[in-house]
Amino acid sequence: MVEDLRSAVEELKKYENQIAFTDTEVDSYAEVAGIYRYVGAGGTVKRPTKEGPALLFRNIKGFPDKQVLIGLLASRKRVGCLLDCPPDKLGFLLKDAAANPIMPEFTAGGDVPCQEEIHYASEEGFDIRKLLPAPQNTEEDAGPYITMGMCYASDPVTGEGDVTIHRLCLQSADEMTMFFTPGVRHLDAFREKAEREGVNLPISISIGVDPAIEIASCFEPPTTPLGFNELSIAGALRKKPVRMAKCRTIDEYAIANAEFVIEGELVAGKRMREDINTNTGKAMPEFPGYTGHVSGELPVIKIKAVTHRKNPIIQTCIGPSEEHVSMAGIPTEASILTMEEKALAGRVKNVYAHRSGGGKYMAVIQFAKQVPSDEGRQRQAALIALTAFPELKHVIVVDEDVDIFDSDDVLWALNTRYQGDVDTITIPGVRCHPLDPTEGPEYNPMLKDRGISCKTIFDCTVPYGLKDRFQRSKFKEVNMEDYEIRPLV
Structure with a gap:
């Protein structure tokens, strides 16, 4: 041990x-x-x-x-x-x-x-x-x-x-x-x-x-x-x-x-x-x-x-x-998961405090819409995350078929399941973290102090009523142990 x-x-x-x-x-x-x-x-x-x-x-x-x-x-x-x-x-x-x-x-x-x-x-x-x-x-x-x-x-x-x-x-x-x-x-x-x-x-x-x-x-x-x-x-x-x-x-x-x-x-x-x-x-x-x-x-x-x-x-x-991503990010994930489970039991499948934010600035939430009334709860999940870890700046919400640990898959959701004018939620003037160089009056004169930010939610989930139109291609499931694959030399 x-x-x-x-x-x-x-x-x-x-x-x-x-x-x-x-x-x-x-x-x-x-x-x-x-x-x-x-x-x-x-x-x-x-x-x-x-x-x-x-x-x-x-x-x-x-x-x-x-x-x-x-x-x-x-x-x-x-x-x-x-x-x-x-x-x-x-x-x-x-x-x-x-x-x-x-x-x-x-x-x-x-x-x-x-x-x-x-x-x-x-x-x-x-x-x-x-x-x-x-x-x-x-x-x-x-x-x-x-x-x-x-x-x-x-x-x-x-x-x-x-x-x-x-x-x-x-x-x-x-x-x-x-x-x-x-x-x-x-x-x-x-x-x-x-x-x-x-x-x-x-x-x-x-x-x-x-x-x-x-x-x-x-x-x-x-x-x-x-x-x-x-x-x-x-x-x-x-x-x-x-x-x-x-x-x-x-x-x-x-x-x-x-x-x-x-x-x-x-x-x-x-x-x-x-x-x-x-x-x-x-x-x-x-x-x-x-x-x-x-x-x-x-x-x-x-x-x-x-x-x-x-x-x-x-x-x-x-x-x-x-x-730093591991040390700060994994406890961040745990904190978010704790509050999500209390408020939205069974809906949030996983959370990743993304490496590009050092484990602090960005979280990717994997959300499962199970019934029509779950529409809108994905945004509630994002708000809960911002409460669970106040230093978060950006939250990206994706569906359960997206691998949150694969940045390319998350960007795929951003490109095919997101429209900026209807799926972006901004919350200006919220305390965040002073080490972000954009969080100060010299970058944005509207900010009154260092460490204040505009928090942003990117809703990259499919509307519940349109889920049938956003099915990913279904490939045949195979057992790779049945196949001997070796390098070609």
Whole structure:
């Protein structure tokens, strides 16, 4: 059973073309991401790119005893292998896990994998930049980033804990900045409560964990409201609690079998410009495929210690890659399916958070009209999706005979079952996501703030009364095992 990053790597060795490695010396400065762009990044990365295996870099310049793994989740098929689920059913798996959570198990610490080696910030010569081979994805980035860190903190009032992923830029020997997307983010709410009291917020960042934790951590409200610990979804996926270990220097917990753990505190009231070391004005590549602009005032984490396993593996990703699609998109599908089933039982057959939207901006809904009164409910399904995941920008609704995971088939429906003047529904002035470069007053003067968008529904379903006229050609069903087909050489 997969229970940590190392067992995940071993599991993938069983499958063809799902994991690869290189022993060639590679620089974490721009080279790791530059190589993986060609190997298997996919997603919204600038072409040429493709879907390919995860890649383990075993010879990182300046870090002789550490490795870098990239692209672990950059394939829906690979996620299916790691979660033991058919790729087209992953949304349903996550939906059921969210409905049947298993809370994490908290232990006092002691002999735990993530604390095999300990480096205290109080020690002379401590420098996190020399301990972690955190990649810088492009030469214009603000600096090296931790992109796959499971950030764990607790509500200073209620004590309820939560885990999320944020971009973390290493700024000095013992400081990093933390970016929060504006809106409802659990850890940001905890930070605000602590700041109002004038106290620092203890926080742990676990890097290199069971991929079930990485997927589960990407759920968002309303599916997982404030106070819901997403580690319980990971527990449900593995059918056992996620084990948490007490940190060595702060009053908080970390994921016990992580490869690395950073222990620190979000310092009350302290802010730092993200590109303070580079002055490029650029942060890092983000999921829409563009490099994000730096934030002028980000919260600062003061690092207290770094712990890790022997010969640790730091896990990373390219922001716009298929990895983001898997991590953000599959929980999005689960959230939509949960609400659709409550409102329109049996009508929505499946949902795909499309890769072109980074798993956030676009959803394709497969809808089955079963009776005449279902006409119009397909548009209700689209509205429900926009409610289930507020960062959605576009929803495409297709019939049950369309493969939602095949973009060509979806575009076929758009071309043969859609008329722009009657099948387009627009909802202007709705809050979406600030990383979309069209969502701001400079693009559309009618928009009052960044992150506001016109949400659009594309109804590519056949009107119920015309279904007989839109039957796809019916080919003979055959059993391909009856035929021996070999390459012609």
